[in-house]
Amino acid sequence: MINFVTKLQTLFTLFIILLLCISIYITINSQTNSTNKKEYDNTFENTYVLKKELEDAAQRIIELEQRLQSLETRIPKKYAEVTFLNYLKKRRILITGGAGFVGSHLVDTLMLQGHDLIVVDNFFTGRKQNVEQWIGHENFELIHHDIVNPLFIEVDQIYHLASPASPPHYMQNPVKTIKTNTLGTINMLGLARRVNATILIASTSEVYGDPDKHPQSESYWGHVNPIGPRACYDEGKRVSETLTYAYAKQENMNVRVARIFNTYGPRMHMNDGRVVSNFILQALQDHEITVYGSGNQTRSFQYVSDLVDGLIALMESNYTLPVNIGNPVEHTINEFATIIKELVGGNSAIKHVAEVEDDPQRRKPDIARAKKYLKWEPKVSLNVGLQKTVNYFKKELKLFRFVHSNSVTII
Numbered sequence: 001m002i003n004f005v006t007k008l009q010t011l012f013t014l015f016i017i018l019l020l021c022i023s024i025y026i027t028i029n030s031q032t033n034s035t036n037k038k039e040y041d042n043t044f045e046n047t048y049v050l051k052k053e054l055e056d057a058a059q060r061i062i063e064l065e066q067r068l069q070s071l072e073t074r075i076p077k078k079y080a081e082v083t084f085l086n087y088l089k090k091r092r093i094l095i096t097g098g099a100g101f102v103g104s105h106l107v108d109t110l111m112l113q114g115h116d117l118i119v120v121d122n123f124f125t126g127r128k129q130n131v132e133q134w135i136g137h138e139n140f141e142l143i144h145h146d147i148v149n150p151l152f153i154e155v156d157q158i159y160h161l162a163s164p165a166s167p168p169h170y171m172q173n174p175v176k177t178i179k180t181n182t183l184g185t186i187n188m189l190g191l192a193r194r195v196n197a198t199i200l201i202a203s204t205s206e207v208y209g210d211p212d213k214h215p216q217s218e219s220y221w222g223h224v225n226p227i228g229p230r231a232c233y234d235e236g237k238r239v240s241e242t243l244t245y246a247y248a249k250q251e252n253m254n255v256r257v258a259r260i261f262n263t264y265g266p267r268m269h270m271n272d273g274r275v276v277s278n279f280i281l282q283a284l285q286d287h288e289i290t291v292y293g294s295g296n297q298t299r300s301f302q303y304v305s306d307l308v309d310g311l312i313a314l315m316e317s318n319y320t321l322p323v324n325i326g327n328p329v330e331h332t333i334n335e336f337a338t339i340i341k342e343l344v345g346g347n348s349a350i351k352h353v354a355e356v357e358d359d360p361q362r363r364k365p366d367i368a369r370a371k372k373y374l375k376w377e378p379k380v381s382l383n384v385g386l387q388k389t390v391n392y393f394k395k396e397l398k399l400f401r402f403v404h405s406n407s408v409t410i411i
């Protein structure tokens with residue numbers, strides 16, 4: 001009996017111990033859970049607070065940026081020093097297409113000379129950033145206007161440059177290209193006649209078409225397909241020249257016509273689509289360099305500052321017939337691809353792709369007229385000009401990659 005009671009006591013003790021263990025386990029477990037929950041709640045709360053703080057900070061940054069922008073407009077801008085001209089020498093000059101690649105370089109030179117500049121651009125291929133260095137200057141005015149519509153202002157000289165110039169651009173909207181070069185030119189000639197201004201028309205080597213005379217002098221009439229894909233531009237420019245001499249004869253006007261050959265340099269758009277920008281951008285990105293057709297077609301390339309000097313020399317001369325402005329050093333496109341590849345370095349392969357319809361096969365200016373009447377000839381060698389252009393595109397590419405974080409697709 002005693003043995004049974006002892007066993008019962010032992011069992012009871014064991015049972016109590018078991019109960020104690022279970023209750024300790026449950027207590028510990030529930031404590032751990034509540035600690036985890038608290039930690040979770042804290043973390044959630046912290047994340048929420050952090051997110052709120054970040055949102056507040058972002059909002060504050062936006063407000064500060066807006067404040068900074070409004071303050072910046074009050075700080076006087078630093079401009080390059082322009083020459084002081086008295087009222088007898090200072091001219092009011094209109095440049096149509098003045099925010100474009102060539103136009104903006106012309107603006108820089110004429111501004112530095114001390115003239116009053118009015119730039120008109122519809123920003124189809126022109127960019128405000130090309131002339132931003134002058135915005136706000138007392139000698140400078142920028143007008144957003146499409147010269148297909150009339151313009152009424154008072155000026156002494158007009159450089160009429162407005163027109164897309166790169167083949168893929170001018171072919172994109174051929175009717176608009178024709179309107180710009182016909183209606184636009186009529187409007188500018190009308191303006192020049194009203195205010196008795198001298199007008200310089202930017203014509204092109206494309207008026208010679210796919211030439212059967214080489215090199216091309218101004219007396220050559222050209223070989224143009226009037227219904228081909230380039231006609232909107234080359235025929236457009238031919239009409240532009242015809243209009244200019246019709247007005248000059250009928251209205252006794254002071255006119256200048258520059259036939260501009262292939263030109264390159266900084267401020268060409270990355271999507272320009274012409275051979276210089278395409279090849280440089282392709283080489284800089286180790287992409288294939290795309291030569292259209294056999295690559296045996298030739299071009300002669302002039303640096304933009306030479307063109308600007310030529311345009312000003314023509315305007316200031318008293319020579320009224322067309323003048324070729326170009327660099328007579330001629331290269332095949334195959335040679336040009338190799339020149340760019342060697343200058344840029346990198347691993348680009350040169351690839352031949354389909355030829356372009358009506359692509360002029362040979363082009364080289366005869367510049368005897370410019371030499372004789374303007375005392376002008378190009379000064380910048382291809383090597384020097386290309387190096388400056390490569391440096392410019394390197395910077396553009398860096399900026400583009402920073403903003404878009406990818407590479408540039410060539411059109």
Ligand SMILES: O=c1ccn([C@@H]2O[C@H](COP(=O)(O)OP(=O)(O)O[C@H]3OC[C@@H](O)[C@H](O)[C@H]3O)[C@@H](O)[C@H]2O)c(=O)[nH]1
Nearest residue numbers: 165167204205261262274275278290291292297356359
């Ligand atoms: O990626 C390219 C681009 C162009 N090319 C070739 O390089 C040559 C030059 O072509 P571009 O597009 O630079 O210029 P184009 O000579 O055809 O026209 C230019 O002529 C003179 C100016 O008035 C104008 O700026 C423009 O119309 C062409 O034979 C063209 O087929 C290539 O092989 N690869």
